[in-house]
Amino acid sequence: MTRRLVSPSLIGKTNRSRVLKLLFENGPSSRAQLARALGVNRATIASILQPLVDDGTLIEGEAIAPSRSGGKPARPLWFNQAGAELGSVRMSSTRILAARIGMDGTIRTQGQRQIGPDWELSRIRDELLTLADECFEGHVLFGIGVAAAGMVDTTTGRILSVHLAPVLNGFAVVDELQAAFAVPVAIDHHPRVLALGDRWFGAGRGLERFASVYTGEALGIGFVHEGEVFRGVDGAGGEYGHMVVDMRGDRCMCGRTGCWETIATTGWLRAEAGRRGLPDAERADCASLVAAAGQGDARAAGLIRDYARNLAVGMANHEHMLASHNYIIHGDAATGGETMRALLQEYLAEFSPHRGEPPVVIVDPTDEDPVLLGGGGLVLSTELSTVV
Structure with a gap:
């Protein structure tokens, strides 16, 4: 295998990238704070930062008074709101x-x-x-x-x-x-x-490992391991909705039988609501069923529990293989709030490997923003x- 030296321009880009990632992770920071975090001297950090200030990517904030031990006032750097x-x-x-x-x-x-x-x-x-x-x-x-x-x-x-x-x-x-x-x-x-x-702006910020679970008309899981999102070659992999969970189950639109999507999407939820005689079954979703269950509808309560159980089956499969530990729920299931979170937590803990602390379920109720x-x-x- 031929090994190539890293060019000076690539070193410069890498150093700039590390500085910007630190700012995203830690918030406004002074030159001294960034230098310490990167393990470089003030001259090196100045050479990295000055071009970013000159091109308007970063701006200096108001000076912060020095500590009692003395020194110059620090001017934290942050992203220019009028910049790119x-x-x-x-x-x-x-x-x-x-x-x-x-x-x-x-x-x-x-x-x-x-x-x-x-x-x-x-x-x-x-x-x-x-x-x-x-x-x-x-x-x-x-x-x-x-x-x-x-x-x-x-x-x-x-x-x-x-x-x-x-x-x-x-x-x-x-x-x-x-x-x-x-x-x-x-x-x-x-x-x-x-x-x-979730990694840059949401509930996964600061977590080294977590899985983001999308629920609704389709199912999907994206996960971050050691701070980086995982993907296969050319973006392959991640088709969690089509992992088979029941060899004798229903036929999926992908052509296979018993995919996770056949038992835990809103399509399944509405069809099941109809089979159980729930009103407005064609418009049923997690939020409406949780509300009905809260008003004493036992059929809705049973369906919500089955929905959570079916979702947890796929999440637990991921936990067995990749141990993300933290699961951030988005989409339809997230609209079920604490009721759905607690059920998912219960079933995920039951189905996952029993070692140490059980996996953690976090619900993010926002819609498209994530x-x-x-x-x-x-x-x-x-x-x-x-x-x-």
Whole structure:
């Protein structure tokens, strides 16, 4: 194997990336604090920081009085609110969302377009570019991150397969957005982007290992291990919804039998609500069933317990294999609040390996924000990579 030396320009990019990641993780920091955290001297940290101040990426805050031991007043550095922003796009079978996000994780603007799985691809492309233009035009972007439903190829920037909208199969999303905005664009599978949103801006911030669980019409898990999101070659893997949990179960839309999605999606939940004679079964979701159970409806209470149990089956399989320990719940199941969290915690502890402290379940009740923030996190993880 041929080994190449790391070029001076790559060393510079890596050092800048480490500084920016420290700021994201620790908040506004002085030059001295950053130097200590990186184990470098003041001259080295100054050479890294000054270009970032000069180009407007970072700004100096108000001086902080020195400690009793003396020294110069510290001026903490933080991201310039008028500087570059993060672009985010989410594509599913029925809609496209886009957002422009500040470096501090604040969503500055967002919008969406409804699309149809029976539309021509050219029409979907036009809706994507029109929406992106409304959110991004006239603003300086650090990059754009795309969260896509279905299977993706992170190397070629294409959506490979979407079961609910085959028209998107092969769609070169990255090429389209790069041509339109001339900035770095990255794409990844929706649950992994969700995990990046938690990693950079959400409940996973500061955790070295956790899994983000998306629930709703589909199921997915993205997970962070030792501070980095895990993905296979070219973005492969992560199709948790299609791991088989019942060889004699129902047929899944993917063509296999007994996938996790056949027993723990909102589609299953509504069909089961109908079988159990619950009212408004076609509109049933976790929130409405928890509310009905709270009013004494035993059928709703039983269904919620079964829903939690079925979700925990897939989560426990992940815990057996990868031991993420912390599970952040998003989507439909999160709307069940503490009732659903407690049930998931109970079943996950029962089904997981019994060693040490049981896994922890965290519920995030926000709607689309974690995924949109994850698009920004995808940009940061790509552009601030410290792997050389």
